[in-house]
Amino acid sequence: MLFILFFSPPFLFLGILYFFQEKFIFLKGEGIAKDYSYQFSDPFEEVFINTASTNVINALHFKRPAPNGVILFCHGNKGNLMKWGSRISYLLRYNYEVLVFDYCKYGKSTGKLNEAQLYCDALAVYGHLKKQFKEEQIVVYGFSLGCTFATRIAAIHSPKELVLEAPFFNFQKAVQYVAKYVPTFLLKYAFRTDQDITKVGAPITIFHGTKDQTTSCRQSKRLIAKSALFTNQHIAIEGATHHNVRAFAEYKEKLKEILER
Numbered sequence: 001m002l003f004i005l006f007f008s009p010p011f012l013f014l015g016i017l018y019f020f021q022e023k024f025i026f027l028k029g030e031g032i033a034k035d036y037s038y039q040f041s042d043p044f045e046e047v048f049i050n051t052a053s054t055n056v057i058n059a060l061h062f063k064r065p066a067p068n069g070v071i072l073f074c075h076g077n078k079g080n081l082m083k084w085g086s087r088i089s090y091l092l093r094y095n096y097e098v099l100v101f102d103y104c105k106y107g108k109s110t111g112k113l114n115e116a117q118l119y120c121d122a123l124a125v126y127g128h129l130k131k132q133f134k135e136e137q138i139v140v141y142g143f144s145l146g147c148t149f150a151t152r153i154a155a156i157h158s159p160k161e162l163v164l165e166a167p168f169f170n171f172q173k174a175v176q177y178v179a180k181y182v183p184t185f186l187l188k189y190a191f192r193t194d195q196d197i198t199k200v201g202a203p204i205t206i207f208h209g210t211k212d213q214t215t216s217c218r219q220s221k222r223l224i225a226k227s228a229l230f231t232n233q234h235i236a237i238e239g240a241t242h243h244n245v246r247a248f249a250e251y252k253e254k255l256k257e258i259l260e261r
Contacts, residue, residue, distance in 0.1 A: 021188060022113055025145075027078040029106030032058075036108070040085050042092055048108075049101070051124040055111030059101035059125060060085050062092055068259065069137035069160065072129055072153070073100040074122060074146030080107035090246060094259045096139065101125045115189050122149035126157060136160050139259065140202075142167065144215060144242070148191040155199035161258055164206045166242050169219040170194045177216045194226055203231040205258055207251055209240025 038046060042062050049057040060081055071091050075084045080102050091098050104111030104121055111117060129138055138159045142150025147167030154162040168174035171191035172184045197204070206224050208217040217236055224234045237248050245251050 021186070025077060025189065026103070026105065026113060029078075029080050029102065032080055032082060032107040034108055038081065038085060040089070042089055044085070047128070049125055049128045051111070051117075051121050053111065053117060053120065055104050055117065055121055055124075056109065057101050057104070057111075057121050057125060058108035059099055059128075062089070062098045062100075064092065064095055064097050066095075067097045068095050069139060070097040070099060070129060070133050071139045071141050072126060072150075072159075073098055074140070074142040074149045074153075075100060075102075076144035076146055082107070091141075094256060096259060099125070099129060115191065119149060119152050122153055123156065126153045126159075130157075139163060141165070144168075145191075148193045148196070151193050151196045151200060154202050154204075155196040159202050162200055162202045162204045163255070163258065164204065164220070165245055166208055166212055166215045167193060167206060167220050167223060168215045169223045173219055174215055177219065178214060194223055197223060197226050198228075200227060200229070203233075203258075204229065205233045205235065205254070207235050207237060207245050207254075209237050209242060209245050211239055212242045214242040 038060060044060050044062045047059045047061055049059060051057060058081065073088050081100065084100050088098050088100050102109040103118055105113050135158050139161045140150045140153050140159045141163045143165045147164040150162060150164060153159070170193055171187060171189050175182055175184055175187065204224060204227055206220050208220045210217055221234050224232050235250065235254055237245050237251055240248055
């Protein structure tokens with residue numbers, strides 16, 4: 001009887017959700033051979049960063065001849081550096097170098113996926129940059145899932161700016177936004193961006209499209225309200241979705257202003 005109950009459709013669904021949730025959260029990250037040679041039009045250096053554990057994080061550091069600083073880019077949950085190396089190229093126009101890295105299990109990065117380790121890896125990458133740049137030269141930028149790692153970095157360190165594009169309030173709220181009836185008590189990940197943002201001392205700017213169907217613009221307004229800094233900005237890009245904020249003139253103008261100050 002117990003066997004039949006366990007394999008009934010509701011319990012089977014809950015079991016799949018719990019044991020295979022990483023498959024739904026961390027999308028299409030694998031698949032880069034260790035000897036693969038990245039090809040991009042902008043000059044870059046491939047680096048491998050050792051973390052406090054045994055993880056080794058693969059990153060691409062795009063260079064400029066006389067940069068104003070560096071942007072540490074924490075990418076979204078879908079795709080690895082083969083995608084994101086091209087995706088972030090527009091940031092080089094602002095005369096900043098850009099370092100983008102793959103999370104553990106993504107691309108060439110190694111290690112075991114868990115929440116604590118993901119944060120640890122992001123902090124290790126920031127530590128790598130601190131050896132080359134002063135903190136007042138480092139802008140931490142997060143996109144979607146990457147916003148939670150960017151916020152943790154800024155909560156512990158003192159970068160020049162924290163820029164978040166399409167963040168979520170926390171992971172439970174994010175899941176409820178796209179799948180209202182999913183039992184969130186089964187989630188192994190909390191990603192409490194709402195707690196970390198209260199500890200950030202750097203100016204925070206949030207960009208969010210009003211037509212975003214993946215993360216909630218309304219929730220990101222609640223997120224930035226958790227910080228007491230008067231320098232913070234929440235910029236709702238009218239008509240933008242989760243993926244095209246960077247195409248809007250308002251975003252380009254405001255980002256230019258942030259990076260030049």
